[in-house]
Amino acid sequence: MKYKLLCLFVLFSFSLSDLYADIELSSKQMRTSDGLPSNSVRCMFQDSKGFLWLGTLDGLTRYDGNTFLTYQLESGKHDQISLADNRIKHVAEDKNGFLWIKTVPELFSCYDLQKACFVDLPVPEVMERTIRNIYVL
8 A cells, every 4th residue: 555655656746847847937137237227126016017117226117028217206396296215115006007106215106007107196094095005014
């Protein structure tokens, strides 16, 4: 009986190893010379559209698999909504298609994925409830 169980276990082990043998993984190192604003990436998030968002110490970067698009604090432009701070701590998407960006001094920015722009934050009560649902702090 023990011999039959051992043979069955060995056959099962070989069949599982064949299933996973076809998986290939590859990675690529990206730096500021490739388009990142900073080599210090603090967080990564993939949105519902498939874009990879990288939070760095010098802004938020969207990567589409080929190119980087970086968003940074637009100081001095009072008519334009931008990041609250360049030091990104966390990125998450809510069910309505908004990207919520938390920065180091505990400030938040909101990016509309449909319109591809930063938007005014909602009233404090709504914002607090939304942030509590998105972030596990």
